[in-house]
Amino acid sequence: MEHLPLKKKITIMVAVLASMLFAALNQTIVGTAMPKIVSDLGGMEYFSWIFTIYMLASSVTAILVGKLSDMYGRKPFILIGLGMFIVATFLCGTATSIYMLILYRGLQGLAGGMIFSTAFASIGDLFSPRERGRWQGLMGAVFGLASVFGPTLGGFIVDHYAWKWIFWIFLPIGFVAFVLIMRLFPSVPRQSRGRVDYLGSIFLAGTIIPMLLAFSWAGNLYEWGSFQIIGLFTLTFISLGAFLVAEQKVANPVLPLGLFKNSVFTISNIIGLLIGMAMFGAIMYMPFFIQGVIGTSATKTGFIMMSMMLSMVASSTIVGQLITKTGKYKKLAILGLTIMGIGIFSLTTLSGDSTNTDAVLRLIIIGIGLGCSFPIFTITIQNAVAYKHLGVATSSVQLFRQLGGTIGVSIMGAIMNIIMTSNMKHSAALSNSNSSGELDKLADPKLLMDPDQLEALKGNVPQEQLGMFEQIVAMMRSTLSDALNGAFLFGAIMMVVAVILVLFLKEVRLKTSNQEDDEETEDVQVTTRGHAHMSK
Template identity: 60%
Template sequence: MEHLDQKRKITIMISIMAAMLFAALNQTIVGTALPRIIAELGGIEYFSWVFTIYMLASSVTAILVGKLSDIYGRKPFILIGIGMFIIGSFLAGLAGSIVELIIYRGIQGFGGGMILSTAFTAVGDLFSPRERGRWQGLMSSVFGLASVFGPTLGGYIVDHTDWHWVFWIFLPVGFVAFALIWWLFPSAERKEGETVDYFGSVFLTLTMVPMLLAFSWAGTKYEWGSTEILGLFGASLAALAIFIMIERRVTSPVLPLLLFQNRIFTISNLVGFTMGAGMFGAVMYMPFFVQGVIGTSATASGFVMMPMTLSMVVASSLSGQLTTKTGKYKLLALAGVLVMAAGMFSMSFMTTGTTNTIAVINMIIVGLGLGIAFPIFTLTVQNAVDQNLLGVATASAQLFRQLGGTIGVAVMGTIMSHRITEKMGQLAAESGMGAVVQRDPQLSQKLSVLQNPQILMDPAKLARIEASLPPELKELFGKLILLLREALSYSLSGVFLAGALTVFFAFLLTFFLKEIPLRTSNRFKPEAEEKSGKTFAIREQADNS
């Protein structure tokens, strides 16, 4: 599709970004509206499944569709993805129970995985690697904008209209994107000699689903060493072993193992995985600090978090422009990851005395580093592999990032829980508060809720507890709240430090990333390889030919 005129390419990209915005906004808008939805539908015990099912469906679909789109072309899958997302969104708005909502969110997840996998790959079809930087940056900005406007819009909708409109308000955007892609996006011919790796697809799915569930539930629903979590990990490892055996034997593997012989591909995905683990694992807990330690309201905390996203949008656009202009990316990648690590390291020094201004500055630093670095590692993967494997390579980059984020959130949650328990015991012993509370069984029962730091995120509930206490105990209540804030601050400092060290490890890994010229054409295979009919080439080998 490189041969298309520039005007048509730009129009196609606008329609693709519209589809991405449609999916991203629907994802970010749900978080704010979900408490109101649960209040009406019930089933709070299944609350986490509304997010978990989407993550599972989108992660599995993205990697499977990556290979299929290499065989059949991108157009059918991005259209099917938009169609499924529209259907899932419409049905989610009609949900009459939490179980129905979870099922329809799963349909959205299948559609969302197809959209994201094919959208980023389509950039590689339309533009040469030298030109892709600009568009990768703009597409990353779409997610930033969705993160800014989605939660705010979700809150407005549930406050002023019916919650069903959370899922319906962007349906027109989906229909427009579908029509534009149907009309403008060229169809590709099916590649001859390529077969669908059904068994590999099944065992790849059986590898990913138990692993994602294990990391999602470990430390929250079940203990890390529980039979359930160990069983899920065991099932995942068994499926992985079978998957590797299958991929070594089939002629058209769903995830070619030869890709991992490409050093650029492997290091780029390791960096993406490590960045995802550090960044998602720590930034996901920043609202805990803003609301629980500083004491900012939930509504105002959205505005405190917003500058990070805006700085990411600006940085990703500038990073893309610079990459396209200079053809260089390694120094930018190093700078971006280092800035991220520095921002997260500064977050680890925040205390109960930290102001919103300091928190905003730290988050802006993280956002700048994130915006500079994240788009680059998709570009390096695409630039290092043969055009025939562009879809599966792009999908793998997204998969490793998703896996890193899932694992990071689980590990950071365990760090937070361990440190807050340790600190609460230490502070209670030093202040003598523990003995005071234990001497009065009724008081102990009333204040037992303060053992959970999540209570700090609910000022209304804290106010009700304080109002129910006699005047002589209100001073004690205030001291216990201060202790809880201090313990939460201590635990989150450990989370941010762990995130900073993880991202710094990604910085060290980036030094091993070989910078190769960004091609000005999508063809790079040597003539000898083209004549032999090979469908895979390692970029480094091509450069040495």
């Protein structure tokens, strides 16, 4: 496919980018619409599953389809993914209960995993490693734009129209992308397909699903030491052991273990995991600081968070062009991770006296660093493995980044809870020392996220206790600030580890052809039955 005329390749990439934009917007638009959806459908106790089921389904299918697309080509899977996503998206808008919506979101997740996995791998089919930088940068820009406009548009739609339109409004983009892919994307049959590794696929899913559930639920639905969480981690390790054994005994493993002998593949994926931990932690917890500590409204918080994503879009596009022009990436990776680490660490210097401007400046730094780093490690992995492993290697990047996000958010949440539990004892003692039951309600930090409710509570406090009320609110804001600073410090430490790891990353020359036999590529020969060995 890399020998197609440039005009046709660009047209195909427009269709691929449209496919990704369609899936990414439907992923990001849901958040701001959830309160309205839950108020209509009910099932408040199950609303988190609308996000969880999508994450689980997309994580599993991404890695499985990555391997299958290496065997059968990308086109069938991106078309199946788009078709499923269009149907599931339409069905989401017809849901009449929370259970129906969860089911349809699960179908969306299965389809989304197919789309993202094949879209990123398609860049590798169409362009040589040296040319992929600019397109990986544009992929990052698509995600950034979806993160910027999705939530804002979702809020606008639910304020002025029925919530079902958050799912239906982008359906035309999906139809156009489907037609373009079907007509333009070449079918590339594989010479040797081999047998599908069903057993390995089952054990891999059995490893990923309980692990993601454990980190998602720990500290929220269940305690870390609860039977449920320990049981999920136990199932994870059992499935992982079975997976490792199974993969050594098949001729065509779903995730070739020999790839991990490739230092570029392994180090790049670990760095991707660490980036996911820091990135998703900042995205998840920075709004808590802006609303709960600074006291900004939810609407303005969305605009403040835009600064991070817009700077990411700009730097991702620029860095992608630089990689294509120079063929170098290691110094850019070090620079990007360092800037991102500085940005994450700068969040720990925020306090109750900080302003929205302080938050914006720090988020811009993080976005610049993230944009520099985002496209690089997909390119390093694609460049370091044989072309026959392009799909599974590319999908591993998505898997590790998703795992990092889930693990990082969970650990940061645990750090927050520990610090808040320790620091809240004094404020609890203050509120219990007064005679007003209203002040007892301030023991819940979530109250800081709702300015209207906080103001209503203030109106019920006796005049003589308003001073005490303000003192407790200030103390609660300080407590939340300390807890978030602890979480951000963890993210900064992860970035320091990432910078250290990238120093050990071998900079393999970016190949100018997918068929090039580059001696610098640490390729691996995957097993015949019973064992694997590195190609010499």
